[in-house]
Amino acid sequence: MxxxxxxxxxxxxxxxxxxxxxxxxxxxxxxxxxxxxxxxxxxxxxxxxxxxxxxxxxxxxxxxxxxxxxxxxxxxxxxxxxxxxxxxxxxxxxxxxxxxxxxxxxxxxxxxxxxxxxxxxxxxxxxxxxxxxxxxxxxxxxxxxxxxxxxxxxxxxxxxxxxxxxxxxxxxxxxxxxxxxxxxxxxxxxxxxxxxxxxxxxxxxxxxxxxxxxxxxxxxxxxxxxxxxxxxxxxxxxxxxxxxxxxxxxxAHMALLDDKPAFDLYDPSWVIHTRSEERPPAHVRSAAKITSSLISHGCIIKGQVEHSVLSPGVIVEEGAVVRDSIILFDCVIKAGSTIDRAILDKEVEVGKDCQIGTGDDMTPNRLEPSRLNSGITLIGKRTCLPDHLKVGRNCKIGTDLRPEDFTTDTLASGETIEDRTFAHGWERERARSRENARS
CATH class of the missing domain: 3.90.550.10 (Spore Coat Polysaccharide Biosynthesis Protein SpsA; Chain A)
Structure with missing residues (x-):
């Protein structure tokens, strides 16, 4: 052979x-x-x-x-x-x-x-x-x-x-x-x-x-x-x-949610192998409602999940709604918040009573109009959103942001809040280098 x-x-x-x-x-x-x-x-x-x-x-x-x-x-x-x-x-x-x-x-x-x-x-x-x-x-x-x-x-x-x-x-x-x-x-x-x-x-x-x-x-x-x-x-x-x-x-994610998806993850004759962490089973609480979704192990669902894909460890609190979205590892959607047509990277925390992906304004993203123009909003890794934040369509929110980085409670469709971590980290590194040079 x-x-x-x-x-x-x-x-x-x-x-x-x-x-x-x-x-x-x-x-x-x-x-x-x-x-x-x-x-x-x-x-x-x-x-x-x-x-x-x-x-x-x-x-x-x-x-x-x-x-x-x-x-x-x-x-x-x-x-x-x-x-x-x-x-x-x-x-x-x-x-x-x-x-x-x-x-x-x-x-x-x-x-x-x-x-x-x-x-x-x-x-x-x-x-x-x-x-x-x-x-x-x-x-x-x-x-x-x-x-x-x-x-x-x-x-x-x-x-x-x-x-x-x-x-x-x-x-x-x-x-x-x-x-x-x-x-x-x-x-x-x-x-x-x-x-x-x-x-x-x-x-x-x-x-x-x-x-x-x-x-x-x-x-x-x-x-x-x-x-x-x-x-x-x-x-x-x-x-x-x-x-x-x-x-x-x-x-491609939304297509997985069809009753008869074109790509079948459940075909036992052709297993898709992966490195998988040991986590407890997903727990769907009594008040939860889930329709046409993929829910991974370690998730805790107390609210509502519609036509979405949730990675391991995602928590959806009481009264929260996740719709037509992709939520990656260990995100937390706090009580009363709504996520609509959004992609949240790992370890994002959405504050209480937020609206992410709201309204009918489909203005393309001002900085990335060719990439974000169909209503999908992106939120970067480890960002923590403040309570009561309202975010429109085609928005981009950077990584590692904290509630104090948000100067307004509304982000209009097509707008961006930049990732400040890299700039802050670069300034810290420059200061450290100057201090080392002095010593």
Whole structure:
């Protein structure tokens, strides 16, 4: 049996996720209550029989490293193969941060070449899907391909977010354009590639010698297509979602709440594994009311939860209402407050009788109009909101804020309260440095 090394690209900053990826790598962003986004790629690997996995990290990797650890939840804590966490480093040849997806793999080419593998499966760490990679690898072998791309049908209006490709009758890719302003088709690249190991090394070395670009989609794949190399597309018809924007992240969560969701978290034949803390069962109190929601372990529900996803440890107090929202780990919604169409990051505390996401004013966010324009309000990690605060739509409230940071009890739609922690921390660090210099 051919041996496969999976390489998961998990170093991206994910700016389009705004506050959610401000202090963590995008693959470490929580999803569906108890999971992290990277859990889906890792689970796909082990469920496909691939047990040699390298995860390339870079941007704010601490929570991602802590989550993956030695790979035990995915049965990847092995003496041979298993999980490998690889970061950029300064050495004799490698001396820079990853400049793109291809550069990230190129900087780890020494590790890849030392691995006893025939094929390298390159995956994005920020997509939600269930996929057995074995048929794709078999397709690659049967077609004698140099590289095989996973491909899905995407809406034409979303084509500018993807690599758009065209194929002939055999599945050979005859054109490829990364994120075109005017897409010519609807067949989009999933960011999944199967390379012959030697082919991968050759194209990366050639690209480096030619001082080419640093990305698979922008540089490597188009060049291979132009050279008429054997680039094939493997059609994938299952559920696949790029949750790289606030809107797509919210929509993917809401879709989980359908009576027959397109993505079934409860399929026993394809378990999504994760690192899960030991917490007590969720407790739904006698006055609580819950409809069409996902409630994780450790939650205490005394109020009302409608069409929402709650991560572990969330507390909804008496008279509070959570509607069409995503509430991450250990948030507290105090008595009498209403949360409507909002995303609350970890450990947010909402004061009493607050209204978060209120009114019909859909003014886009003044600072992030392209990211917050559909009525979703964001609140950053560990922020504590004062009692009686009223917040409109498309608002952004930063991280680590305290009640005294709010100078008014109303935040109009489209407005932002910035994260002051970084600035305060920077000033403290500068003062400490000056004091150390004096001493």
């Amino acid at each position: 051919s041996k496969v090394l999976a390489v998961i690209l998990a170093g991206g900053q994910g700016e389009r996720l705004s506050l959610l990826s401000q202090k963590r790598a995008k693959p470490a962003v929580p999803f569906a209550g108890k999971y992290r986004i990277i859990d889906f790629a890792l689970s796909n690997c082990v469920n496909s029989g691939i047990t040699d996995v390298a995860v390339l990290t870079q941007y704010r990797p601490h929570s991602l490293h802590d989550h993956i650890g030695i790979g035990k939840p995915w049965d990847l804590d092995r003496q041979k193969g298993g999980i490998h966490l690889l970061q950029p480093y300064i050495g004799h040849l490698e001396s820079d941060w990853y400049q793109g997806t291809a550069d990230a793999v190129y900087q780890n080419l020494g590790f890849i070449m030392e691995e006893q593998c025939d094929y390298v499966l390159i995956l994005a760490g920020d997509h939600i899907y269930r996929m057995d990679y074995s048929p794709m690898i078999a397709f690659h072998q049967q077609h004698g391909a140099d590289v095989t791309l996973g491909a899905v049908i995407v809406p034409i209006e979303e084509g500018h977010r993807f690599g758009i490709l065209e194929t002939d009758a055999s599945g050979k890719v005859v054109s490829f354009e990364e994120k075109p302003s005017q897409p010519r088709g609807t067949l989009g690249s999933m960011g999944i590639y199967v390379f012959n190991k030697d082919t991968l090394a050759r194209v990366l070395l050639e690209n480096a010698q030619a001082a080419g670009g640093a990305d698979f989609g922008h540089n490597i794949i188009p060049t291979m297509v132009e050279r008429s190399e054997r680039v094939f597309a493997y059609p994938f018809a299952g559920y696949w979602q790029d949750v790289g924007t606030i809107q797509s992240y919210w929509e």
